[in-house]
Amino acid sequence: MSATPSLLATETEDDLRAAVRSLLTTHSAADRVLARAESGAPYDRELWKTLTGSMGLAGLLVPEADGGQGAGHREAAVVVEELGRAVASVPYLTGAVVTPATLLALPERTAEVSALLAEVAAGSTVAVLAVPLTTAPGDPLPEVTTDGGGLHGTVRSVADAAGADVLLVAADSGLYAVPAGAPGVTVTPLTALDLTRPLAAVQLDGARGTLLAPAADAAPAVRAGLLSGAGLLASEQLGLAEWCLTETVRHLKDRHQFNRPLGSFQALKHRLAQLWLDVAGIRPAATAAADLLATGEGGPAEAQLAVAVAQVYASPVAVRAAEEALQLHGGIGMTWEHPVHLYLKRAKGDSVAFGGAGRHGQEVARLAELPAP
Amino acid sequence: MTDADDLRARTRALLADRPPATTSRADFLAARFDAGLAWVHYPEGLGGLGAARSLQSAVDAELAAAGAPDNDPRRIGIGLGMAAPTILAYGTEEQKRRFLRPLWLGEEVWCQLFSEPGAGSDLAALSTRAVLGDDGVWTVTGQKVWTSSAHLARWAILIARTDPAQPKHRGITYFLCDMTDPGVEVRPLRQITGEAEFNEVFLTDVRIPDAHRLGEVGEGWQVARTTLMNERVSIGGSTGGRESGMIAPLARTWRERPELRTHALHQRLVTLWVDAEVARLTGERLRQQLAVGQPGPEGSGLKLSFARLNQQISGLEVELLGDEGLLYDDWTMRRPELVDFTGRGPGYRYLRSKGNSIEGGTSEVLLNIVAERVLGLPTEPRTDKDVAWKDLAR
Numbered sequence: 001m002s003a004t005p006s007l008l009a010t011e012t013e014d015d016l017r018a019a020v021r022s023l024l025t026t027h028s029a030a031d032r033v034l035a036r037a038e039s040g041a042p043y044d045r046e047l048w049k050t051l052t053g054s055m056g057l058a059g060l061l062v063p064e065a066d067g068g069q070g071a072g073h074r075e076a077a078v079v080v081e082e083l084g085r086a087v088a089s090v091p092y093l094t095g096a097v098v099t100p101a102t103l104l105a106l107p108e109r110t111a112e113v114s115a116l117l118a119e120v121a122a123g124s125t126v127a128v129l130a131v132p133l134t135t136a137p138g139d140p141l142p143e144v145t146t147d148g149g150g151l152h153g154t155v156r157s158v159a160d161a162a163g164a165d166v167l168l169v170a171a172d173s174g175l176y177a178v179p180a181g182a183p184g185v186t187v188t189p190l191t192a193l194d195l196t197r198p199l200a201a202v203q204l205d206g207a208r209g210t211l212l213a214p215a216a217d218a219a220p221a222v223r224a225g226l227l228s229g230a231g232l233l234a235s236e237q238l239g240l241a242e243w244c245l246t247e248t249v250r251h252l253k254d255r256h257q258f259n260r261p262l263g264s265f266q267a268l269k270h271r272l273a274q275l276w277l278d279v280a281g282i283r284p285a286a287t288a289a290a291d292l293l294a295t296g297e298g299g300p301a302e303a304q305l306a307v308a309v310a311q312v313y314a315s316p317v318a319v320r321a322a323e324e325a326l327q328l329h330g331g332i333g334m335t336w337e338h339p340v341h342l343y344l345k346r347a348k349g350d351s352v353a354f355g356g357a358g359r360h361g362q363e364v365a366r367l368a369e370l371p372a373p
Numbered sequence: 374m375t376d377a378d379d380l381r382a383r384t385r386a387l388l389a390d391r392p393p394a395t396t397s398r399a400d401f402l403a404a405r406f407d408a409g410l411a412w413v414h415y416p417e418g419l420g421g422l423g424a425a426r427s428l429q430s431a432v433d434a435e436l437a438a439a440g441a442p443d444n445d446p447r448r449i450g451i452g453l454g455m456a457a458p459t460i461l462a463y464g465t466e467e468q469k470r471r472f473l474r475p476l477w478l479g480e481e482v483w484c485q486l487f488s489e490p491g492a493g494s495d496l497a498a499l500s501t502r503a504v505l506g507d508d509g510v511w512t513v514t515g516q517k518v519w520t521s522s523a524h525l526a527r528w529a530i531l532i533a534r535t536d537p538a539q540p541k542h543r544g545i546t547y548f549l550c551d552m553t554d555p556g557v558e559v560r561p562l563r564q565i566t567g568e569a570e571f572n573e574v575f576l577t578d579v580r581i582p583d584a585h586r587l588g589e590v591g592e593g594w595q596v597a598r599t600t601l602m603n604e605r606v607s608i609g610g611s612t613g614g615r616e617s618g619m620i621a622p623l624a625r626t627w628r629e630r631p632e633l634r635t636h637a638l639h640q641r642l643v644t645l646w647v648d649a650e651v652a653r654l655t656g657e658r659l660r661q662q663l664a665v666g667q668p669g670p671e672g673s674g675l676k677l678s679f680a681r682l683n684q685q686i687s688g689l690e691v692e693l694l695g696d697e698g699l700l701y702d703d704w705t706m707r708r709p710e711l712v713d714f715t716g717r718g719p720g721y722r723y724l725r726s727k728g729n730s731i732e733g734g735t736s737e738v739l740l741n742i743v744a745e746r747v748l749g750l751p752t753e754p755r756t757d758k759d760v761a762w763k764d765l766a767r
């Protein structure tokens with residue numbers, strides 16, 4: 001019954017990776033990421049334009065007929081992984097994964113949905129789902145009520161809301177697209193632990209939006225969107241962890257103490273070898289999740305289990321990779337100037353995002369029939 | 374070049390010619406070997422067809438579907454996994470013809486005479502001596518230890534020192550040793566599980582004809598590296614579907630015995646279940662890479678993962694079982710033919726899996742290998758490389 005997808009990158013995926021990586025090396029160097037974070041700008045708009053404009057990457061999940069690229073989760077996972085490797089500050093996982101996956105899961109493609117989907121795929125509109133970043137697929141959603149056509153409610157810790165043009169709001173009366181600048185919408189940026197994925201509180205006091213779907217259709221669609229987000233988060237964690245490992249290996253080969261390269265001390269070699277082994281496991285787990293999200297092979301439970309496995313596994317490994325990187329860089333790792341803190345903050349934030357390892361562990365227990373006492 | 378369809382056709386022809394239902398096991402296996410369907414990536418005439426290794430699965434699937442007997446690969450693992458690839462790589466035509474067929478058929482069991490009391494991880498420091506006589510026959514004297522299956526083996530792969538004046542890696546030669554030689558004495562070595570899967574092997578003036586030397590004199594270390602690499606691949610590389618291996622009995626007990634469940638055990642169970650699934654996927658990815666001819670470095674890590682998982686999973690199983698976990702199935706001193714993890718109790722699994730991080734290269738040594746070969750980290754400063762073996766500290 002266990003589906004075994006191809007776990008190797010296709011040529012298209014390799015080409016895509018090379019293109020995104022080369023772009024990020026020049027356009028999202030660590031000093032630039034830090035400068036953006038300090039500037040208070042909600043994301044790197046120039047980078048977003050290049051990624052979504054000429055490269056069309058915001059539309060990977062969206063079929064060509066709907067204005068997208070007609071690729072899929074595997075290709076989007078490659079982009080997410082490379083963005084993770086660069087800790088790039090763009091609303092991709094939210095605006096180009098969770099949002100289109102939510103819209104595409106709606107049973108009815110109304111004119112309003114189609115229009116929004118096309119804008120999202122083009123990257124011209126950044127739309128984010130107004131739920132806390134910590135929401136796991138299937139979790140209860142924040143309470144937003146409808147009163148005389150206006151929406152009311154408060155949503156804490158919404159990722160990328162401060163830079164969003166549109167908020168997708170799941171209210172008691174349905175799923176709405178609410179322009180972020182509309183009257184009755186207050187988006188308050190929060191001071192987040194993760195400097196590269198901004199959070200904001202969203203308050204709705206009678207705000208009006210476009211109805212996209214009735215309430216009964218909204219919840220399953222939001223769940224599907226969050227499942228895609230959680231699955232591809234593992235690829236982000238892979239990119240973060242691989243960067244941490246590679247940089248640490250490089251540093252320890254270079255840095256000499258006691259008249260030898262630090263990397264020749266066995267205590268450190270063993271730590272890095274073990275880390276390599278653990279990080280190497282994220283790739284097949286993340287690829288399996290992305291593949292099953294794309295194909296639906298074996299039914300929805302297979303994709304859900306693959307996502308949960310990937311999250312339970314990847315979250316702690318990515319955090320440990322960043323923690324090891326910091327420790328093994330010594331004092332330099334503790335400085336604001338060195339990029340390792342950006343990775344640590346992202347990895348720690350990611351470990352709580354979309355439910356975290358604890359919530360996904362419960363999913364594994366449910367789906368693999370290993371019930372709690 | 375042979376393709377999968379061709380191999381399937383050949384397999385069906387074999388099955389038609391020797392229907393498993395009416396053919397003896399020995400005859401069927403011999404015919405399979407001679408048809409080149411034993412290991413298709415081996416050369417023609419040696420049980421193969423020079424085909425891609427990945428095509429073997431096409432043959433195996435046809436054979437399994439027809440209910441054909443196999444050569445009981447677990448019983449002859451050392452021969453198949455270590456001796457055969459080394460003989461194939463370094464053997465003379467004569468040696469390949471003489472040894473590979475009975476090895477694959479299971480007529481001749483092999484063991485590995487490498488480790489010694491004074492040379493385990495530092496295998497190249499071994500001190501068993503081989504001296505070439507005027508009659509072209511080597512005389513071998515020394516002691517080997519932890520030799521699995523020596524009590525069953527007809528032949529052994531053996532490394533011995535032929536030049537003590539050379540640095541340790543350079544004075545070693547590789548031999549194929551006849552275990553029926555009167556100078557070979559095999560004594561059971563009882564292990565923590567109660568049984569004796571491995572042995573001590575005393576070699577006293579064992580005679581080995583020069584025709585049974587594998588590779589050049591003094592180049593045995595290089596030959597042995599081929600064996601060791603294949604050993605790690607065969608130890609690390611065996612995975613089935615999801616929830617196969619050590620996690621299976623634990624998950625079964627968890628499902629069938631709700632009264633044993635606690636929250637703390639549940640946390641550990643789920644984590645290990647996920648780790649086992651990720652190790653399975655890592656192995657699966659490696660297999661897919663091999664099939665397209667791009668082996669990845671993950672192979673070096675799989676044995677490490679499985680050793681840790683087997684130990685942690687079996688340890689959890691003992692704890693989960695509580696009262697029953699305190700019991701042991703059988704301490705009788707026996708000499709088993711193979712390691713059977715699932716056929717025995719959790720206590721056995723717990724104890725036997727302790728060997729997984731020691732046999733075939735300890736986990737510490739494998740971490741060194743990963744650090745140096747995969748990550749490119751420098752070696753520790755070494756004091757043994759250029760010193761004659763006879764002058765080393767011991």
Ligand SMILES: Cc1cc2nc3c(=O)[nH]c(=O)nc-3n(C[C@H](O)[C@H](O)[C@H](O)COP(=O)(O)OP(=O)(O)OC[C@H]3O[C@@H](n4cnc5c(N)ncnc54)[C@H](O)[C@@H]3O)c2cc1C
Binds near residue numbers: 485489493731736
């Ligand atoms: C079940 C079982 C079956 C076996 N079957 C066979 C067989 O069929 N044929 C055969 O030839 N051998 C066999 N062996 C032997 C096995 O290969 C050796 O036990 C193994 O290589 C370790 O050597 P050692 O026991 O001498 O330990 P040592 O080398 O003395 O090691 C002791 C400890 O020190 C650590 N250590 C050693 N060197 C280093 C280093 N450089 N850096 C860090 N740590 C280090 C080791 O990891 C270990 O923890 C078997 C062993 C077992 C347990």
